Amino acid sequence: MKISIHHTFRIALLAGMLLCAGYFRSAAQQYPVKVQVQLLQPVSPQLANLYSGTQARLIVTLLNTDLQKPSLSVRLRLTIKGGNALLRNKDYGYYPSLQLDAGIPLRLSMDDLAPYFQLNNLDASGISPSQLLQNSRLPDGYYTFCVEVIEMNSGQLVSNSNLGCSPPAWISTSQPPLLNLPLKGGGVAFREPLNITFNWTPRHMSSANAAFQTEYEFTLSELWDTTIAPEAAFLNTPPLYQTTTAATTLLYGPAQPPLIPGKRYAWRVKAKAKVGIDEYDVFLNNGYSEIYWFVLQENCQPPQQVLATIEKNIVTVSWLPQPKMSEYIVEYREANKDDAAWFNVKTTDDHVAIYDAVPGRSYEYRVGGYCVAETKTMGDLHGFKMPAKDTALNKNCGLLPDIKLANQEPIKELKNGDQIMAGDFPVRLMTVSGAGTFQGTGYVMIPFLSDAKVKVKFNNITVNTSRQLLSGVIQTTFDSLETQVAKVDDVVQAVKDLGSVVIDLAHLTIDSDYLLVKELADEIRKLAEDELPQELKDRIVKAADNLEKAKKDYDEAKAAYDNAKTPEEKAAAKEKKDKAAQAFEDAKKEVDAVNKEKDAFVKSVTDLLVKAVKKLKADYNDSRRNKINEDYNASQKALNDLISETKSALLNGRPMPVDENKGKYSIVIAVDSVVVSKPGNDDFTKLSIAFKNAELQKNKVVVIDMFDQHITSKEYYAMVTQILRINGKNLVDYIIAERKDDVDDDEIVSNLKVQLEELITDLLNK
Numbered sequence: 183m184k185i186s187i188h189h190t191f192r193i194a195l196l197a198g199m200l201l202c203a204g205y206f207r208s209a210a211q212q213y214p215v216k217v218q219v220q221l222l223q224p225v226s227p228q229l230a231n232l233y234s235g236t237q238a239r240l241i242v243t244l245l246n247t248d249l250q251k252p253s254l255s256v257r258l259r260l261t262i263k264g265g266n267a268l269l270r271n272k273d274y275g276y277y278p279s280l281q282l283d284a285g286i287p288l289r290l291s292m293d294d295l296a297p298y299f300q301l302n303n304l305d306a307s308g309i310s311p312s313q314l315l316q317n318s319r320l321p322d323g324y325y326t327f328c329v330e331v332i333e334m335n336s337g338q339l340v341s342n343s344n345l346g347c348s349p350p351a352w353i354s355t356s357q358p359p360l361l362n363l364p365l366k367g368g369g370v371a372f373r374e375p376l377n378i379t380f381n382w383t384p385r386h387m388s389s390a391n392a393a394f395q396t397e398y399e400f401t402l403s404e405l406w407d408t409t410i411a412p413e414a415a416f417l418n419t420p421p422l423y424q425t426t427t428a429a430t431t432l433l434y435g436p437a438q439p440p441l442i443p444g445k446r447y448a449w450r451v452k453a454k455a456k457v458g459i460d461e462y463d464v465f466l467n468n469g470y471s472e473i474y475w476f477v478l479q480e481n482c483q484p485p486q487q488v489l490a491t492i493e494k495n496i497v498t499v500s501w502l503p504q505p506k507m508s509e510y511i512v513e514y515r516e517a518n519k520d521d522a523a524w525f526n527v528k529t530t531d532d533h534v535a536i537y538d539a540v541p542g543r544s545y546e547y548r549v550g551g552y553c554v555a556e557t558k559t560m561g562d563l564h565g566f567k568m569p570a571k572d573t574a575l576n577k578n579c580g581l582l583p584d585i586k587l588a589n590q591e592p593i594k595e596l597k598n599g600d601q602i603m604a605g606d607f608p609v610r611l612m613t614v615s616g617a618g619t620f621q622g623t624g625y626v627m628i629p630f631l632s633d634a635k636v637k638v639k640f641n642n643i644t645v646n647t648s649r650q651l652l653s654g655v656i657q658t659t660f661d662s663l664e665t666q667v668a669k670v671d672d673v674v675q676a677v678k679d680l681g682s683v684v685i686d687l688a689h690l691t692i693d694s695d696y697l698l699v700k701e702l703a704d705e706i707r708k709l710a711e712d713e714l715p716q717e718l719k720d721r722i723v724k725a726a727d728n729l730e731k732a733k734k735d736y737d738e739a740k741a742a743y744d745n746a747k748t749p750e751e752k753a754a755a756k757e758k759k760d761k762a763a764q765a766f767e768d769a770k771k772e773v774d775a776v777n778k779e780k781d782a783f784v785k786s787v788t789d790l791l792v793k794a795v796k797k798l799k800a801d802y803n804d805s806r807r808n809k810i811n812e813d814y815n816a817s818q819k820a821l822n823d824l825i826s827e828t829k830s831a832l833l834n835g836r837p838m839p840v841d842e843n844k845g846k847y848s849i850v851i852a853v854d855s856v857v858v859s860k861p862g863n864d865d866f867t868k869l870s871i872a873f874k875n876a877e878l879q880k881n882k883v884v885v886i887d888m889f890d891q892h893i894t895s896k897e898y899y900a901m902v903t904q905i906l907r908i909n910g911k912n913l914v915d916y917i918i919a920e921r922k923d924d925v926d927d928d929e930i931v932s933n934l935k936v937q938l939e940e941l942i943t944d945l946l947n948k
Contacts, residue, residue: 214246214248214254215245215256215340216247216341216342217242217330217331217341217345218241218242218243218346219241219242219327219328219347219348220240220241220242220243220348221239221241221349222238222240223351224390224391224393224394224464225351226239226462226463226464227321227322227354227355227464228317228319228462228463228464229318230299230318230463231460231463232299233292233293233295233296234292234296235460236458236459236460238292240295240327240348241289242258242289242290242295242329243288244256244280244282244331244341245282245288246283246285247284249285251284252284253281253283254281254282254284254333254340255280255281255333255334255335256280256332256333256334256340257277257331257334258271258298258329258330258332259273259329259330260298260299260328261327261329262325262326262328263325263326263328264320264353265323266308266309267308267320267321267323268307268308269304269305269306269309270305271298271303272303272304272305275297275300275302275303276297277297278297280294301314309321319355320353322353323352323353323354324350324351324352324353325350325351325352326350326351327347327348327351329341329346330346352390354389354390354391355464355465356386356389356453356464356466357386357466358385358451358452358467358469358470359382359383359384359398359430359451359453359471360382360383360385360472361382361450361451361471362381362382363379363381364379364560365476365558365560366472366474366475366476367475367557368557368558368559369476369553369554369557369558369559370477370478370479370559371479371483371484371559371561372443372478372479372481372482373483376434376435376438376440376441377435378433378434379432379433379434380431380432380434380449381431381432382451382471383430384396384453386453386455386464391464394455394457394464395428395456396428396453396454396455396456397427397428397454398426398429398430398454399424399425399451399454400425400427400451401423401424401449401450402421402422402423402434402448403416403420403422403447404441404445404446405419405445405446405447406419408446412446412448412473413448413473416448416450416475422447423438423439426454443478443479443481444477444478444479444480445478446475446477447475448474448475449475450470450471450473450474451470451471452468452469452470452471453465455469477557479553479554479557479559482507482553482554482559483504483506483559484504484551484559484561485502485504485507485532485551485561486501486502486561487501488549492566492568495541495568495569496535496536496537497535497537497539497568498533498536499533499534499535499536500532506553507551507553507559508530508551508553509528509530510528510530510531511526511527511528511529511550512526512527512528512534512536512547512549513526513547513550514526514536514546514547514548515546516543516545517543517544517545517565518544525599527600527601528597528599535649537603538601538608538610539568541568541569542568542569543567545565545566546563546564546565547563547564547565548564549561549564589647589648592618592645592652593645593647593649594617594618595617596614596616596620596645597611597614598611598613598614599611599612600614600649601649602649602651603649604651604656607626608626609625609638609651609656610624610625610626611623619643619644619654620640620642620643620644621640621641621642622639622640623637623638623640624638624639624640624656625637625638626638626656638657639657640655640656640657641654642654643655643656715783715914715918721772725772725773725776726769726773728765728769729769729770729773731765732762732763732765733762735758735761735765736759736766738758739755739756739758739759740755740759743755743756743759787914793931794934794935795886795889796890797931797932797935798886798889798939799887799890801935810876810883813876813879814876814877814879814880816876817873817876817877818873820872820873821869821870821873824865824869878943882943882946885946916934
């Protein structure tokens with residue numbers, strides 16, 4: 183028995199030594215083939231572009247370092263990894279052998295690499311086979327290309343798989359160009375000589391594809407058949423003119439084929455990414471833009487001698503009348519901003535006023551009109567720059583002015599997109615109906631809220647022919663479910679949407695369609711907004727994940743139950759089904775619980791904000807308000823008296839010159855000599871500063887009263903939260919941080935009151 187145990191021990195010891203020797207030999211294994219993979223940027227998402235053309239984009243170099251094997255017959259295994267997508271060569275595909283001579287590097291040609299990119303030689307995961315078969319294009323993302331070397335005879339890996347990869351490269355597909363001019367469906371005035379400007383905006387300049395040399399193929403066709411859609415007519419009509427350019431503007435002039443007035447023409451642009459003579463597929467829709475069309479109008483010239491003048495932050499655009507035009511239109515937008523929206527004002531006069539241009543910003547505009555109904559002819563682009571806002575002598579923002587309108591003639595018709603003036607505020611009408619009296623919706627720009635666009639509604643208002651409000655009320659709405667106008671704060675959106683999701687979940691069962699469950703889970707994830715505490719955000723996302731996972735588990739268990747062949751298999755599948763159904767119900771309860779906690783949190787934040795506003799208003803009691811009004815009236819009178827004395831002195835007692843073209847606030851003076859006092863010490867500067875400070879205090883009272891009146895509503899709370907965030911402060915984050923530091927609510931309210939007053943001062947100063 184002792185001999186047997188001893189013998190067994192020797193065998194075990196010997197086996198252990200052999201295993202250790204095998205381990206160390208494996209750890210020290212040297213691969214005979216070295217691989218170098220180089221990927222030249224930029225990289226096309228089209229797989230075929232990596233092994234075709236005149237210039238290789240993927241460079242693979244192999245080196246046999248085993249001198250004991252002077253020649254190796256090998257093949258490759260290509261792996262493309264990126265995000266959720268993985269493509270890998272099949273082991274049983276057909277691959278020509280490659281001969282590696284010892285010590286001699288071999289750079290593979292594009293023909294050598296081509297078989298490894300064939301779709302029938304690739305296994306794909308994370309990307310649908312149908313997508314690969316359709317266009318052989320990789321989804322957007324970072325990708326690494328790895329190459330392994332396999333010996334043909336033995337099937338053994340002879341290269342280090344960790345050292346045969348390229349650096350990560352960003353691969354993406356870009357949008358085709360966006361057409362600008364001429365406008366889609368518009369009219370172009372015929373001129374002698376012909377001179378039409380075509381312009382488009384590239385949409386790939388912010389991606390890696392900008393490194394390609396981009397050319398644009400411009401195509402223009404005359405549409406003979408006007409009874410079908412212009413896009414269809416264009417695709418079935420031979421090109422009238424086609425050329426290639428590297429610019430984003432093309433001037434069509436006398437050197438190009440002549441165009442006939444009264445005819446309809448369509449055009450489009452194709453973007454081509456090139457390196458040398460090779461063209462790469464990096465654009466959607468093969469690089470083709472949308473199709474635009476226009477009518478070359480006969481003898482319909484746009485208005486001439488266009489001029490923009492600015493007075494008191496109102497832009498007046500004027501032009502010479504065009505007898506053939508029945509109506510004029512002025513289009514304007516912010517300059518140097520590709521995605522800026524165009525706004526327009528229509529009129530039958532030879533001038534319009536623009537009220538909602540933001541001080542300190544530059545704008546571009548053009549003037550056109552209609553010689554034929556529904557077909558407009560636009561002129562060239564012009565520009566103007568708004569002066570910075572003068573806070574010392576500007577109007578009383580937020581105060582109701584004493585307005586006396588001389589024009590009492592009511593306008594008969596208003597259209598969507600028109601602009602009217604309600605006191606000092608421009609109102610853009612988004613939806614309007616009625617004749618003589620009007621109702622609808624729109625937005626108003628409020629200067630003392632950083633020119634925020636606030637939604638309004640109106641009913642039974644009248645407007646004069648100068649587009650000024652004569653009678654009726656325009657009131658704010660702050661309806662977060664409306665989408666025509668400006669962004670409403672995401673807190674309220676999250677508050678209301680999460681509540682509706684809870685209602686939808688109540689009617690959802692585990693047997694509902696998976697796509698419906700996934701769609702609702704995605705909606706829940708979107709509600710994890712920054713304005714909610716991180717803990718709630720994490721719980722919302724986790725509940726959505728659990729909801730979707732439970733549905734997947736249930737469907738798998740149900741399929742297993744239906745296909746079970748034995749009672750044991752059915753029992754196991756039923757247990758999994760019941761477990762998944764319970765997890766599904768638990769996830770629904772968690773969403774409901776998070777919604778209730780969120781409601782409680784928002785209520786607590788709102789209560790603190792209400793207390794801060796009330797406390798701030800209490801600081802401005804009646805005696806302080808009376809003092810503010812007295813200071814304001816006194817400083818205004820002192821400044822006006824000084825201005826009057828200065829005018830009188832400059833004119834030597836003569837009356838002011840009369841000029842009908844000047845507004846009542848324009849000043850014309852004649853000066854023989856001027857003595858300039860040191861800046862900052864003269865009476866005018868002192869009085870201007872005093873007036874500015876008094877006006878600031880008066881406006882602060884107005885804003886504080888406005889907050890106090892509306893702050894109890896969640897909608898108005900949302901707007902205030904947005905403004906706080908604009909100024910670099912986040913109400914929710916601030917309160918969470920204070921409560922984590924065990925700061926009591928009274929101190930939070932006091933600090934919040936100070937921050938709120940600073941915010942109001944900041945806004946008014948801007």
